[in-house]
Amino acid sequence: MATPPTTPAPEPRPPPPVPALFRVALAPLQAFFRLEASSGILLALCALAALVWANSPWAATYTAVFDAPLSVALAGAEGHFTFREFINDGLMTVFFFLVGMEIKRELSSGELRTFSRAVLPLIAALGGMIVPALVYLAFNAGTPAQGGWAIPMATDIAFAIGCLTLVKQRVGHGLVVFLTALAIFDDIGGILVIALFYGTGLHAVWLLAAAGVVLVLVGFNLFSVRWGVAYALAGAALWYCMHHGGIHATLSGVVLGLCIPSRPTRRGMDVLQELQSYLNTCVSEPEDETRRGAQILHIEEALEDIEPPLNRFEHLWHRWVAFGIVPLFALANSGISLAGMGREELLSPLTLGVFFGLFVGKQVGIFVFTWVAVKLGVSSPPGNASVGQLHGVSVVAGIGFTVALFVAGLAFPTQPVLLTEAKLGILLGSLLSGVVGYVLLRFVTKPSRAVASPE
Template structure:
């Protein structure tokens, strides 16, 4: 026998096929293991949408995402476009994931204690209030004022992806700070959407929504792990909120917040049960059904260690990060630049968004954080210096996904304003990413503390 099996010749074609397949998919595996991969895919979809909408095939872009779909039975049918299906339907899963991330951070993550949460909360407030104020000042007295919440958003996928490119110069504590800040940013965005971008409230459907939320509470209280039960309750809440005048995608947030986040039993108890069970199995059964029952028992006990929140988050994260959000970017980033010039960027609407994202975000986050640290006498996040904090504050101005979502709500019936808003979001986000990267890569001192 060859002492080194790895060098033995491959004599069977079956052995060569897996190796060839592995070599083919290795680049894809490496890409998906990259922390910045979801942000990169998001950027590629945005660029592809821009190129598509300004190419000779621009009409196919409009036809595809404007194609009308129908759902329901005869006499009770509803019609919507493919873009509406993505924005109002699939994005509910994005907000479902946001809700679960918020709950995880509040129950067992960086936001579980007031001491941990106060600094990113204050920074997030600065990063929301200052951009909104700048936008409102620039667009005061114009129809574009309805979009005041657009520059409040931070796109966590893009922002963390940007920091990953300079991770040697940014401490882990600062990455955690930006993540917590973005969580509070998401909460603020959710509240803004719920309070200011509805379509008029209907009390009867609000009561129905409250009843479904009560059912969700019961699912949480009785620790229901069945995904179908949560899916049916979530669909009912989406329907009720849609008719109540609240944007239906927020149903995803509510469901995410209701998912149980703690295991039913302690790890020691489960291990003791398994130990007792294994000792009771004196020998391995030759009966196939008996072996299956034994394996099922062990799997059931191990599942008791994993909260439904972890299981659902693991199940949906890939679909959302690599499917739904890139598709949303592809459907909403296609801006026709025909007839536009550089002067269009100086219009109140796009200029307000660019100033809000690029100037307002960095000024709000940096100043609120630095002042709080100075007054409270606490350390900077991760022991960072002012240069690093400034660079991260600039990166937080990347406000892509949620900003586009809010813009679609603000200017749903004003397509000309929506186009200008999208242009401002793209320019402001790209500017924040590039300048933030340069500051962290070439100006700020390397990280010295995690």
């Protein structure tokens, strides 16, 4: 008796096509997020939205939303905070986590991995931190606002790189790399300043506990632990210990980022040879949907061994930070009420100190320190830049937004009038730096000669 032919399993149905209307609606959004300057643009829009919201007929809702009380209870302990504090002290830890990973990547395999590559942006960053602080103190030394001297020291890398992207045909890649490395050193300087000068009084027992957690994280790094949950739990413990130890808890994110392994756990050739043997065995196995899914999962897990955890975590969190946390931070902290604000506030020493620190101090410090270093033969010009291009990039570096607002909140946590004046100086100084820097670079030709002494 002949065996009846078996009916082949039906092929899985392809997913239904996306309606044309949705494709048309999503296309501009997808194009925006592929744009290099998109995170900086979104950040600017959120800052503008906060400013408009805080000065609209619905200004009370702005305060109500971000000052809304929240609480969390865990194991008998209860914490109370506002929505703004949750953003500034909680979500911004993830921002600093990404900063820590970026610093480690640049130090291990990027532009800061050798002294010769790192020396010029380091010198420029020192000028971009020292001079703005001195300019600020020239206006505010001996006043109640003196403690905000670190506010104009920071460069906002998202805004600054976004500004250079708008003139990328006029600016060489070397200058973009120079500004990025400079901003990384700015971040390191800002982190040290926050840790040393903006704590709340040190508590030895909690700091010892924090040191113990750091040792655990160092062990994770040495043994190339890849499990994200392990780092999340250790990071949460470190945040709690640093919060009670008197060091600003968001810096736990930096420490956590520096402890993420930057090397793959296995050699790429070993993994590829193993996969080749595995694929040879798969050819002889019967094919079905369940088996195919298991094979794909095995291949994905094997390929993850080639990718360093640092790259994987950075890729995972970059968009959440750039398009979620930082814009939300800008929305929560840029809402300055201009009601009743007049010449006195605009010309207050604090506002002027921050404004001139960012717009004048930054460009003078970075340009002069870099120009002198080049003239002394310490390093060659970044990207063979001309004097005009170097000056334009120095002006753009005066866009100090995210970290500047963060430091302002630490400097004047219980002084709303001073905090408002500081925010006003940050917004005006960053805006003018961006506009003037763009105009300067827009009319400068492509790099063609070394930095020369100005005529």
